[in-house]
Amino acid sequence: MKRLLNAAFAATTGISVWAASVAHALPEQGGVGMVPAGSALAEEVQFFHNGVLLPIITVISLFVLALLIWVVLRYNRKANPEARKFSHNTMIEVLWTGIPIIILLVISLPSFEVLFKDGITPDGKQVVSRGDGQTVDFVFPNDFPESRMVSRAGHLQVILDDGSSRTVLKHKRDYTVDGWGERNLVVSLDNPAPSGTSVIIRGGRSTQNVSGCPMAKRYFDGCEKEVVLAPTMTLKVNGYQWNWQYSYPDFGDFDFFSNMLPEDQTTPELYRFEVDNRVVVPVGETIRVTITANDVIHSWALPNFTLKIDAVPGRINETWFRPEREGIYYGQCSEICGVRHSFMPIAVEVVSRPEFEAWVDSQRALAGLEPMFDTDKVKLAQAADADAAAE
Ligand SMILES: [Cu+2]
Incomplete structure (x- = not known):
């Protein structure tokens, strides 16, 4: 109960x-x-x-x-012995x-x-400028296709970042905008941005409610909206009888298969969820997913991200997601695809950007490729993480 x-x-x-x-x-x-x-x-x-x-x-x-x-x-x-007759x-x-x-x-x-x-895969864009204590006007190039152009305040976000904290500015209270629907928008701050701060302007029609908006607010006041930026990477998914193949075209010519772990190699809770090679993606970034299949129709489904998209041979489907929190998320093939259909789980590991870069380089090393990222920076970040965890 x-x-x-x-x-x-x-x-x-x-x-x-x-x-x-x-x-x-x-x-x-x-x-x-x-x-x-x-x-x-x-x-x-x-x-x-x-x-x-x-x-x-x-x-x-x-x-x-x-x-x-x-x-x-x-x-x-009993209660109504004489039935009425009408049509x-x-x-x-x-x-x-x-x-x-x-x-x-x-x-x-x-x-x-x-x-x-x-x-609709998001196409939001951000422009970062340095504040110098004097400048109040900042330009945002509105170079979207006609139907996707920034044309009202709801399509724009202005954020001040002083390195340790971020302040979201409010239209009309903190800034005004000139040139709606034109090729260049001019954002005029009421007060100049202090030197050393970053002025982040995000624009685009792909907006959504910010994460963590409570239910009551959704009903009554409406949630704060944010512009969702265009994908920073593409994940290619290919369905096979009976496993998944993943590749990362932005990060070089490597791919891998993801197979369910057999019962004796995992815990009872994780059996039929856990795989030998998880998909790894960075947290807080928009990820484009393109999906197809090699033999029969499969379906790549991840309930945590309310994603479910068919993998059809000879055809490429596209979707996207932007993971909000680090963690490991599980899904299943959701299109009956043969006898081992129920044994092709999906496991997605959401990690920080430095961890993601380290993982990319480890995959590149397996494929005999040079590292792509500054591994020293990655190692430093990992050491800092480990220190933080130890404290
Ligand atoms: Cu399948």
Whole structure:
């Protein structure tokens, strides 16, 4: 019962309770709610389910149950021996056609919103300038295609970064913008940016709610929005009977297969989730995923990122995700693809940028390639991490 209450609590309060998720984002044994959201977009999708669909479905189910009970009690043979005979009631027919149409419209709007966000790879761009204590005007090149141009305040984010903390500035209170819809936008700060700070201007139509926005805020005030930047890398996924092949075209000519670990090489909890070679991606960056298959149709599905995309032979599908927190996330092939279909799990490890670079170089070394990154810097960062962990 306690577990059920916890799950109900989790389902209704949504995403915020998941922030404390462990490194292995495994589904909970016997759990009821959704798996922890690993991206801000997944939080939006989960809010759509927990905050929009679930209440509507609950009300409809209770209403239909009440009608059934009423009919059973009021119109059984004993209570109502003489059945009335009629075939039409115009008012009722108008209502039971009209109300469902309104409900479907209400559901469709937020559903299209998340569908579009899921389906369109972000193209946001950022320009970083140095503050010098005098300059107030900063230029943002609005060189997007016509239909994707920055044309209103919601498409723009201005952030001051002094090296240790970031302040998000507010349109009209802290800055004004000239040239909406033109090739160059001029952002004029009310106060000059102090010297030593960075002025970060992000623009683009790919916006989403910031991660961790509480449910009540989503309903009433609306969440703070952020511009999602264009992908920093592409992950190529290729489905095989019965394993996955991954490659990283931005980081050189290497690829690897990812196979499920046999039962005796892993723990009971991780069996059928864990693989020998995980996908490794950097945290906080937009990752483009292109996916195809080598033999039959597979499907690359990662519930934590609300991703599910078919891997079709002879065709390339594209999707994206931006992991918000470090950790290990698991998924499964979700298109029945043969006898070992249920034995081709997906494991994605989200790590910091330095760790990612070190991993890339280790993969390049395996393929006989020179390192691509400054490994000394990487080692320093890892040592600092280890120190921090030891303290
Ligand atoms: Cu498959």
